[in-house]
Amino acid sequence: MSQAFIPQEILDEIAAKCDIVSVVGEYVPLKRTGANYTGLCPFHNEKTPSFTVSPAKQIFYCFGCGEGGNVFKFMMKIENLTFQEAVAKLAEKCGVCLPEKEMSRAEKERLARLERLYKINDVTARYYQKVLLETNAGKPYLEYLLKRGLSREIIEKFTLGAAPESWDNLTGFLRKKGIKDEEMLDLGLASRGKDGRRVFDRFRGRAMFPIRDERGRVIAFGGRLNDPEAKAQKYMNSPETPLFHKGRVLYGLDMAKNAMRSEDAALLVEGYMDVIACHQYGITNVVAPLGTAFTPEQAKLLMRNTYRVYVSFDGDAAGEKAAMRSLDIFSDLGLNVHVLTLPGGRDPDEYLRAFGKEAFLKEMADSPEYLLYKASRLMEKINVNDITGKSRIIRALADDLHKIKSPVALESAVTMLSHKLQLGEQAIMQELKQKKPEEKFAAPPETVEKSIESAPKINFNDAYQMAQVIVLNGIYKEPSRQALLAKTGGEDLFDEPFRKLYQALVRQSTAEEELLGTDASLLAQVIFLAEKETAESAEPLLYEQALNRLVLRQTENAYSGLLSRLAQAENSKDQSLSIKLLQELEQVRKKKEKLENKARGMK
Ligand SMILES: [Zn+2]
Structure with missing residues (x-):
């Protein structure tokens, strides 16, 4: 981006309109403490909040790593932007017009192309929905969704749709709208035949789930096969495209953000049907990864809204393995994690339909913390009455315990374990001292060093x-x-x-x-x-x-x-x-x- 001069009056206007507490609040959950707000610092790893925001002075400061400044500085740091970019972003947020700046031609073309791709996805989502709700070809898909217990209202809220069994249903429609085959291929909406010429619908015979980014723009699609006899993969997502990087997206985040903040908790479920079912029952702080291994980027998307996460997964081995990975990522990042396993190996969708919202919320409230969950799983495998049994369990949990930096949190974790294992707290602490943390956890996080250097x-x-x-x-x-x-x-x-x-x-x-x-x-x-x-x-x-x-x-x-x-x-x-x-x-x-x-x- 080219450098542009931004007049001081405009900077003042932006600073006046963008309240630092609400800007920071979009990335860091803040609690009011006296005249200021505090939260966990986004610029270094910490478990007790030393990050402070002053609404009166419109500045932030971290007592842990020394990072601090005004709303522009915050935006630059958190989004890794230049000053100009940070100003532009904040200006857009608060509706201040910036003087036209000179963009390079290539930059203009790139942005125009992305805009057009978003628009095509949007047109596609609405087309799929029209097929679902208004055509004969859509009927079997609508029947399926209604049979799964979804209301029409929810179907419309999530813009669910149908891609009938056809080679040119969508491609034919989009071509008539003047959209080029190349664009459909770029978006993963169409595939090219082996002959290298024929371009046809990629999603066929599937109920369609538009995937939206944090801002609610359609960036990809997921399709669920309607015919239980069909041989293809049951769920299929768009490939990686210029708009879609699946490791950096959480399904439902655009609709869950506000609830996550107001309830200070997030529920992570396995798939989009679970997300939608939860909404139908009035549980809206819920998201799902997109069928891939959970990534730290996805965890960070959650951390912008809350530090408390309930991870739900059904009993099967694959589900447990995936969930364990997400649990490790969350606990590495210092989140407070609970593990929700529903009775009978049910998924949230099945459970809600059988028992309703209140029962589900109670299961959530009773769900064990990550550490206790891990201890229970270990106790199923290791006999605690064996002479070395308890010690083996503590050692297996040592890495997790060493990750807890706050002495208060560590003490309460040890107390919980001592009840669970019927073991004295002293004995647990002794055992812990013998198994030193792995090197990677002992080293201070890199970001702290860098920030101290800059401030x-x-x-x-x-x-x-x-x-x-x-x-x-x-x-x-x-x-x-x-x-x-x-x-x-x-x-x-x-x-x-x-x-x-x-x-x-x-x-x-x-x-x-x-x-x-x-x-x-x-x-x-x-x-x-x-x-x-x-x-x-x-x-x-x-x-x-x-x-x-x-x-x-x-x-x-x-x-x-x-x-x-x-x-x-x-x-x-x-x-x-x-x-x-x-x-x-x-x-x-x-x-x-x-x-x-x-x-x-x-x-
Ligand atoms: Zn800090």
Whole structure:
């Protein structure tokens, strides 16, 4: 994308319209704590929230990794965008028009092509639905869906459709609309015959399920074979296309997002029929992967909405293997995971039809945490009454236990296990110490290192650093203090990187671009740290103390500088210089004494 100048007024307008709490809230579940919101940091791995968002100041800051800044910085980091791209994205979100920017021709063509592909998918989904609801060819498919207990309302909500047994039903329709065979092939809607010429419908004899992205755009299709006697694969999805990467999509996410946030939980089921059945029974925080191995990208899609996941799978071995993989991914990422296995090996669809919503919700509420579930499975295989049985189980769970970083969470996990295994907590901890975590979990996550490099971390215990933090926060909040500060020493009072931030604040350079780099992170740190350390009423006094401390440090430095110059002058027997230096020294000594007295008076 080419660089474009974005006027400051437009940046201000976007910043004013895009509330940082709701922007961040789309990626990170936030809880209100006093004046701020907190959540788990999206930029480093953590299990206790140190990521803070201030609605009053419209900034975020992580006490764990030091990342921080305004809404533009957040968007750049989380979506890995340039400043321009982040501005464009936020502008679109809040309906601010950006001045037309020059796109390269290739870029324009690429975007236009993608737009057209989305449109073709949309037309296709509506066509399949029309076939399902309004034609004779669609009847057997509609009968099947109704027999599965789906209401017409739900069928319409999910735009379910039908691809009848035909070679040119869809392709014929799309050609009449002026859509090229190449485009149908690109979207995986059509296939090419072995002769290399004939292009025909890819989905035939199937009930059709449009697959949508997080924003609700149709990106692919899933088809379920209607004829139980047919030999082809029962479920078939679109191939990978420019719009569809199946490892990065969760079926139903567009319709589940809000419920996941409001209920602070997500339900992961096996297939799209389960998702749709759950909706029919009023359970809407539900998604499914698309018949492939669950990926960390998919887990991260969930984490934008909640950190609590219920994983449901039926009893068969393949289902369990797939579920175990997703469980490991979730627990690696620090999510709170429950395992939902429904009685009789039923899937959610079957269970809901037999017992209804209330019973299902109760099963969810009673479902064991991941660790207890694993322990139960191990206890089926390992005899706990055997001398080494319990110890083998603990060792098998050791890697999972070592992943728990919060001491509180670890203690409650150990307590749960001690009940389950009828074993003392001490014994479990002893056993754990003997099996050290695997190397890959012991190493700190890479992202933390990187963030620390980009944002200098303030040392709480360094009195001078904290004094600089308090003074900078003071002039940020109360710019009228700047004049006096400039006279008392100005930038000489600060070390790097605080000096740079001081200069930025004095220039009143709040231009987003200038404050985007380390300055923005540092400013965010300064503001949050200072507020953590200082109560509102004590702030003026603390500001004076901190300023005094910095001026005193500068004066002491000046004093010792003069002393060594005096020694040199006396060595070289330069009497007039010596006298001049002695006079200066006396002045600085008086100033120093005054400051020391003042410091004592303020204690
Ligand atoms: Zn962090």
